[in-house]
Amino acid sequence: MSACGSAGPRASTWLAGPGGSHHEAPRLETKPVDAAVVFRDWDLRPNVDMVLRALGADSGRAGKGSPAAVGLAEEAVTAGQGLLQPAVVAASCAVTGLRHQRLQLEGGGYLAGPLINEHLYGARSVVAAVCTIGPALETEASGWFARDPALSVALDALGSAAVDMLVAALCQRVGDEAVAEGLQTTMPLSPGLTGWPVATGQRQLFALVDASSAGVTLTGSYMMLPRKSASLVIGIGPQVDRGGEPCDYCSMAATCRYRQRRVSDHG
Amino acid sequence: MPVLEELRQAVVDGQAKAAVARATQGLEEGIPAEVLLRDGLISAMQEVGRLFEEGEIFVPEMLVSARAMNATLVVLKPLLATEGSEARSEGKVVIGTVQGDLHEIGKNLVAIMLEGSGFEVVDLGTDVSPERFLEAAEAGADVVAMSALLTTTMTNMKAVVEALGRAGLRDKVRIIVGGAPITDRFASEIGADGYAPDASKAVRKVRELLAVKA
Ligand code: B12
Ligand code: SF4
Numbered sequence: 001m002s003a004c005g006s007a008g009p010r011a012s013t014w015l016a017g018p019g020g021s022h023h024e025a026p027r028l029e030t031k032p033v034d035a036a037v038v039f040r041d042w043d044l045r046p047n048v049d050m051v052l053r054a055l056g057a058d059s060g061r062a063g064k065g066s067p068a069a070v071g072l073a074e075e076a077v078t079a080g081q082g083l084l085q086p087a088v089v090a091a092s093c094a095v096t097g098l099r100h101q102r103l104q105l106e107g108g109g110y111l112a113g114p115l116i117n118e119h120l121y122g123a124r125s126v127v128a129a130v131c132t133i134g135p136a137l138e139t140e141a142s143g144w145f146a147r148d149p150a151l152s153v154a155l156d157a158l159g160s161a162a163v164d165m166l167v168a169a170l171c172q173r174v175g176d177e178a179v180a181e182g183l184q185t186t187m188p189l190s191p192g193l194t195g196w197p198v199a200t201g202q203r204q205l206f207a208l209v210d211a212s213s214a215g216v217t218l219t220g221s222y223m224m225l226p227r228k229s230a231s232l233v234i235g236i237g238p239q240v241d242r243g244g245e246p247c248d249y250c251s252m253a254a255t256c257r258y259r260q261r262r263v264s265d266h267g
Numbered sequence: 268m269p270v271l272e273e274l275r276q277a278v279v280d281g282q283a284k285a286a287v288a289r290a291t292q293g294l295e296e297g298i299p300a301e302v303l304l305r306d307g308l309i310s311a312m313q314e315v316g317r318l319f320e321e322g323e324i325f326v327p328e329m330l331v332s333a334r335a336m337n338a339t340l341v342v343l344k345p346l347l348a349t350e351g352s353e354a355r356s357e358g359k360v361v362i363g364t365v366q367g368d369l370h371e372i373g374k375n376l377v378a379i380m381l382e383g384s385g386f387e388v389v390d391l392g393t394d395v396s397p398e399r400f401l402e403a404a405e406a407g408a409d410v411v412a413m414s415a416l417l418t419t420t421m422t423n424m425k426a427v428v429e430a431l432g433r434a435g436l437r438d439k440v441r442i443i444v445g446g447a448p449i450t451d452r453f454a455s456e457i458g459a460d461g462y463a464p465d466a467s468k469a470v471r472k473v474r475e476l477l478a479v480k481a
Contacts, residue, residue: 068331069327
């Protein structure tokens with residue numbers, strides 16, 4: 001059940017909140033608050049270069065990998081592109097206050113944790129979202145493992161690249177709409193980054209959006225299914241903290257092969 | 268270049284068709300399948316592991332090499348069996364992703380590299396309970412390898428270490444763990460014997476553990 005307003009396709013609907021934009025009354029969809037809105041209009045076309053990077057190839061060399069490696073990535077793009085079923089379920093929640101290190105949201109939900117405090121203190125509203133590329137690609141990837149393990153791994157990488165693109169496209173969309181309203185957005189914050197542990201973060205976030213409407217469920221160990229899914233919140237306000245990027249708040253930043261390659265920076 | 272060297276190079280380059288052709292040529296020239304396997308394929312995969320660790324190649328290259336090796340094995344396997352020299356296993360590794368975790372790709376890569384290096388691998392899949400790890404270990408394993416990708420699931424590794432301990436298998440079986448959030452420190456905290464950050468170091472670690480055990 002989603003406790004916030006559904007984030008709608010129009011600019012203003014990302015920007016719920018008392019005073020959401022320009023101190024107006026909350027602009028919410030007329031639908032009941034628990035009707036999550038699912039966006040499926042994403043055109044994701046991960047290319048060979050992205051697949052190679054998602055496989056951990058060096059960014060300087062990606063695309064210049066060995067001919068056989070490039071061939072494998074091409075196979076994955078051809079076999080996997082048609083299996084992408086991108087969907088984002090998003091809810092726009094007005095901030096009602098920051099109390100005891102908790103960002104209280106309209107409808108009774110809240111977000112809490114050092115990362116939240118650091119980045120969302122100036123937000124008037126937050127967009128909470130769960131993004132997925134659906135189960136088809138990962139099912140196909142698993143199916144290939146026994147027959148052709150290399151293609152299986154490459155298809156999996158295509159999936160990771162696609163989720164990244166989806167998260168980036170969502171951030172872009174929310175950001176553009178905020179700017180059009182004279183507002184700013186924070187960096188995307190995902191459960192699992194330092195200062196917002198997976199278990200607590202996912203509990204808080206899944207209380208705000210009805211992820212099941214995009215086919216995403218949370219297991220007992222807080223893992224999202226389909227696997228190729230990501231969750232995040234973005235703060236919106238007239239003057240929010242726009243600094244940083246997810247990698248700055250990641251425990252793996254020092255050793256991560258994917259850092260700065262825009263592959264799976266979870267935001 | 269002698270055919271054995273060409274076979275080795277084709278596998279390193281990930282050229283499956285060329286590797287199969289060279290292996291077939293080698294057989295025609297009377298080279299035993301076992302030699303093609305050992306000095307062609309396994310030696311190539313060792314080179315691939317070395318190049319990977321030195322940052323000369325990356326996972327995609329490793330994958331196409333493993334693919335070339337598998338394609339060649341299809342040709343060699345029937346002969347290995349008739350020669351009565353079925354690829355001698357370096358050891359038996361039971362591998363799986365721990366309970367509550369459905370990630371498989373890291374575990375799969377480790378399995379691919381272990382197999383490519385001559386180990387017998389029993390893949391239990393994902394979401395594997397301590398009981399299933401135990402059962403597989405009791406059926407005869409040298410190493411139990413566990414993978415986890417989330418901090419919320421890596422804690423389930425400890426239950427497997429404990430189950431193997433209770434069953435009195437701790438002296439017989441080596442335990443190795445890995446996955447993005449795992450560290451050396453975590454491995455020793457839960458009583459595992461080793462940790463490796465990637466698939467090629469995993470092979471080296473497994474060898475190391477078995478050498479100590481031997
Ligand atoms: C790509 C990626 C994603 C992709 C794809 C996910 C997938 N796996 O399918 C997407 C964008 C979907 C994603 C989502 C999320 N992710 Co993510 N992701 C990554 C990333 C960058 C790479 C993972 C990967 O696929 N690597 C490629 C494979 C081949 O590598 P691997 O699994 O690590 O395996 C290698 C080694 O670990 C080792 N190994 C693996 N198993 C074993 C076993 C043994 C015995 C040994 C010896 C070695 C070994 O060898 C393997 C081969 O070299 C990692 C960070 C990183 N740098 O590793 C984070 C990471 C795994 N994700 C993380 C998080 C938090 C998430 C999310 C919860 C974020 C969010 N809120 O949305 C979600 C959860 C998804 C879900 N289903 O619930 C965390 C997990 C740790 C934690 N905090 O719990 C990580 C570590 C990043 C971080 N520090 O924040 N993610
Ligand atoms: S790309 Fe690497 S360093 Fe950046 S957030 Fe993802 S896992 Fe962390």
